[in-house]
Amino acid sequence: MSRLLLVSNRLPVTAERRRGKLTLKPSAGGLATGLHSVHDPGKGLWFGWSGLYDKPAELTPATDEWKRRGCVPVPLKRTEVRDYYEAYGNGVVWPLFHSLTDRMPLRPGPWDTYEKVNQRFADAVANELRADDVVWVHDYQLMRVPALLRAKAQNARIGFFLHIPFPAVEVFSALPGRERVLEGMLGADLVGFHTAGYMRNFAAAVERLLGLPVHGDRITYGGREVRLGVFPMGADISRYADPAPSRSRTPRPPIDRRLLLGVDRLDYTKGIPRRLLAFERLLETQPDLRGRVCFLQIAVPSRTDVPAYKRFRRHIDALVGRINGAYGTSAWTPVQYVARPVSQEQLVGLYRTCDVMVVTPLRDGMNLVAKEFVASRVDEDGALVLSEFAGAADEMPEALLVNPYDLDRVAEAMHDALLMSPDERRAHMRSMRRRVIHHDATHWAKSFLAALEETEATQPIAHERRTRTHLDAAVRRLVVRAAGTASHRLLLLDYDGTLTALAPTPGLAAPDRSLLSLLRTLAEQPATSVHIASGRDRNTLDTWLGGLPVGLHAEHGLWSRMSAGSEWTRADVLPTLPRQDDVMAILEEAVSRTPGTLIERKSTGIAWHYRQADPKLAAAELKRLRSALTKLLEGEAAEVLAGHKVLEVRLSGVDKGTAIAPTLEGIPQGTAIIAIGDDRTDEQLFSALPPDAMTIYVGEGPSRARLRLSSVAEVRLLLNDLARTSPGRPSEETPGGTHDPGPAPRGLMLVDA
Numbered sequence: 001m002s003r004l005l006l007v008s009n010r011l012p013v014t015a016e017r018r019r020g021k022l023t024l025k026p027s028a029g030g031l032a033t034g035l036h037s038v039h040d041p042g043k044g045l046w047f048g049w050s051g052l053y054d055k056p057a058e059l060t061p062a063t064d065e066w067k068r069r070g071c072v073p074v075p076l077k078r079t080e081v082r083d084y085y086e087a088y089g090n091g092v093v094w095p096l097f098h099s100l101t102d103r104m105p106l107r108p109g110p111w112d113t114y115e116k117v118n119q120r121f122a123d124a125v126a127n128e129l130r131a132d133d134v135v136w137v138h139d140y141q142l143m144r145v146p147a148l149l150r151a152k153a154q155n156a157r158i159g160f161f162l163h164i165p166f167p168a169v170e171v172f173s174a175l176p177g178r179e180r181v182l183e184g185m186l187g188a189d190l191v192g193f194h195t196a197g198y199m200r201n202f203a204a205a206v207e208r209l210l211g212l213p214v215h216g217d218r219i220t221y222g223g224r225e226v227r228l229g230v231f232p233m234g235a236d237i238s239r240y241a242d243p244a245p246s247r248s249r250t251p252r253p254p255i256d257r258r259l260l261l262g263v264d265r266l267d268y269t270k271g272i273p274r275r276l277l278a279f280e281r282l283l284e285t286q287p288d289l290r291g292r293v294c295f296l297q298i299a300v301p302s303r304t305d306v307p308a309y310k311r312f313r314r315h316i317d318a319l320v321g322r323i324n325g326a327y328g329t330s331a332w333t334p335v336q337y338v339a340r341p342v343s344q345e346q347l348v349g350l351y352r353t354c355d356v357m358v359v360t361p362l363r364d365g366m367n368l369v370a371k372e373f374v375a376s377r378v379d380e381d382g383a384l385v386l387s388e389f390a391g392a393a394d395e396m397p398e399a400l401l402v403n404p405y406d407l408d409r410v411a412e413a414m415h416d417a418l419l420m421s422p423d424e425r426r427a428h429m430r431s432m433r434r435r436v437i438h439h440d441a442t443h444w445a446k447s448f449l450a451a452l453e454e455t456e457a458t459q460p461i462a463h464e465r466r467t468r469t470h471l472d473a474a475v476r477r478l479v480v481r482a483a484g485t486a487s488h489r490l491l492l493l494d495y496d497g498t499l500t501a502l503a504p505t506p507g508l509a510a511p512d513r514s515l516l517s518l519l520r521t522l523a524e525q526p527a528t529s530v531h532i533a534s535g536r537d538r539n540t541l542d543t544w545l546g547g548l549p550v551g552l553h554a555e556h557g558l559w560s561r562m563s564a565g566s567e568w569t570r571a572d573v574l575p576t577l578p579r580q581d582d583v584m585a586i587l588e589e590a591v592s593r594t595p596g597t598l599i600e601r602k603s604t605g606i607a608w609h610y611r612q613a614d615p616k617l618a619a620a621e622l623k624r625l626r627s628a629l630t631k632l633l634e635g636e637a638a639e640v641l642a643g644h645k646v647l648e649v650r651l652s653g654v655d656k657g658t659a660i661a662p663t664l665e666g667i668p669q670g671t672a673i674i675a676i677g678d679d680r681t682d683e684q685l686f687s688a689l690p691p692d693a694m695t696i697y698v699g700e701g702p703s704r705a706r707l708r709l710s711s712v713a714e715v716r717l718l719l720n721d722l723a724r725t726s727p728g729r730p731s732e733e734t735p736g737g738t739h740d741p742g743p744a745p746r747g748l749m750l751v752d753a
């Protein structure tokens with residue numbers, strides 16, 4: 001049976017130890033209340049923090065209780081809660097994702113603990129995971145979990161939902177650990193957001209910061225297809241829409257007074273001070289309302305150990321005191337403030353008796369209070385003043401929508417709401433209710449889970465991913481076997497994208513120590529020659545690889561150094577690039593028009609790199625550049641070549657094929673030629689080789705190579721395998737764990753480009 005494994009920082013109940021006794025109380029906040037209806041203890045598990053610190057033994061007394069509720073507590077130490085939850089989660093991510101960057105502390109919370117705790121959650125889930133399970137990870141505290149879990153369970157079906165806004169890329173970029181956060185979320189098969197705006201922001205961040213193209217709602221990442229989707233969360237209607245009158249006594253002002261109501265977690269994103277100031281302005285501008293209206297603010301204390309929340313609470317206390325001091329009388333308290341949770345029944349009672357519900361967060365992922373209020377109004381009466389910056393505003397255009405920073409407008413909206421005719425109130429409420437009741441929490445969860453299931457069914461890459469791993473292993477086996485039985489070996493290797501991953505700027509792709517040692521071991525094997533043919537200039541190649549006993553070919557073959565210690569020689573072509581000043585002028589203009597792009601000068605070539613630029617801007621510029629340069633260089637001995645996020649102008653008549661031609665001269669019969677590359681310029685290398693050469697293309701896309709490996713990591717594995725074998729002596733242990741590699745697997749050969 002397929003089970004649903006929910007994973008969130010908080011469990012639906014929070015444990016508290018009071019005078020040695022353990023009590024469980026419902027957790028506050030939209031996530032816990034929204035997911036409540038989704039969790040069925042008989043059919044799934046819910047992983048989360050219990051609310052207690054440390055000592056797994058403390059959890060033991062309640063073990064049966066956790067089990068009964070289908071909960072799996074993940075133990076956290078006090079210091080871990082401090083660093084992961086309070087400092088990084090609520091100190092850094094929470095304000096930043098709500099675009100309130102000035103609330104971020106000077107010293108950001110430590111990333112390491114965030115990663116460590118996310119790993120613990122992933123481990124806890126992996127321990128329980130069965131083949132058919134569906135895992136649904138929630139919210140900003142656990143953004144690394146999808147990738148960490150994926151690393152342990154490649155084929156798991158994982159969904160991720162972000163309950164808070166995803167900010168504009170300019171704001172998100174300020175997050176320490178931003179790339180790892182994005183990569184973490186991309187470990188899921190489906191990433192869900194409350195609104196289309198948040199999803200667009202996420203897509204822009206992935207494009208800009210990870211350099212990955214996003215096609216509509218799809219991103220190809222790590223050989224998988226990740227889907228994005230918009231799923232506005234709904235309220236748990238069963239708790240609010242029941243027409244039976246609430247039995248609970250609710251605090252309310254005398255009947256002849258109109259009641260405005262605010263209900264929130266005590267959080268600075270909720271806009272409570274500005275809301276109270278707007279109410280004060282209403283009293284100021286409409287003196288006839290004094291004594292006739294009350295504002296009741298219910299606020300449940302939240303994150304009381306986070307310094308920003310402590311300050312915030314004091315601020316509200318003072319503000320309420322000041323307004324009441326300025327306007328209150330012995331018979332009338334304008335603002336009534338209740339700083340504690342109220343019961344579910346009381347809440348329904350309040351929603352039903354207030355005249356105007358005021359929900360004015362500065363920014364809010366969704367805001368369920370607005371939806372609960374609407375669901376509760378079985379009488380189809382009551383007015384809603386709602387912030388434009390709450391996710392719920394997208395679905396409630398009938399509400400009085402306000403900019404919460406514009407106090408005059410909020411005060412006016414409160415006034416308009418009080419004056420609204422009963423017919424108008426009913427028309428608005430009826431239409432909002434229909435939507436809210438239909439799109440409830442169950443509907444939300446069902447749509448997300450259905451879309452998650454679809455990702456499996458419609459995802460060819462998911463299937464290909466599994467076959468790809470087998471194919472990569474098969475290619476490695478085939479090459480190692482052929483190279484092992486050959487008398488000599490000639491390795492012709494591209495550098496960027498083949499031996500090292502493509503880096504944001506050319507200077508950042510220097511070889512690491514393990515690559516240098518791998519290349520040396522390979523080149524020092526008997527009867528083995530290694531040549532590296534790159535588009536890089538010769539100074540860079542000399543600095544990075546000059547000390548190795550390998551041949552080097554720079555600038556796509558313009559310069560060659562056939563072996564260690566020999567001189568660099570230049571191909572017999574023009575001394576300089578024709579019209580290079582004009583080319584330079586055109587490229588410089590492109591750089592000034594497209595921020596993030598840069599020019600790389602080589603001795604007879606010029607390259608324009610756009611990996612770091614805004615993808616849409618760069619695509620438009622690329623089109624313009626290609627046509628301008630092709631026109632400029634018509635009839636000249638120069639060509640314009642497009643590579644991975646680079647456009648290069650270079651001398652024609654020389655390429656990687658011509659450069660390595662001398663290495664083929666006089667090679668002994670029975671030499672195994674292995675050529676590996678990932679770029680358009682490597683196609684010229686492949687086509688210059690004899691048909692029995694083992695040409696290998698790295699990555700996806702068309703190529704004339706005979707074989708394919710999926711990544712730089714696979715290339716390194718192959719080279720490692722080769723380094724362990726000598727020509728004429730196949731390895732004792734065939735890579736991939738089988739002794740007989742057998743015939744080439746189906747689908748291994750590629751069709752010519």
Ligand code: ADP
Binds near residue numbers: 029033264300366
């Ligand atoms: P958030 O997720 O930021 O907490 P939401 O409005 O989405 O905001 O969800 C808040 C949830 O907490 C709602 O289900 C609401 O009913 C509940 N809640 C808010 N304030 C109180 C309170 N004072 N007492 C009881 N429940 C509350």
Ligand code: G6P
Binds near residue numbers: 010163
């Ligand atoms: C918001 C967040 C939730 C969080 C809730 C309560 O709804 O999106 O992830 O659980 O607030 O906050 P707390 O820090 O008490 O869990």
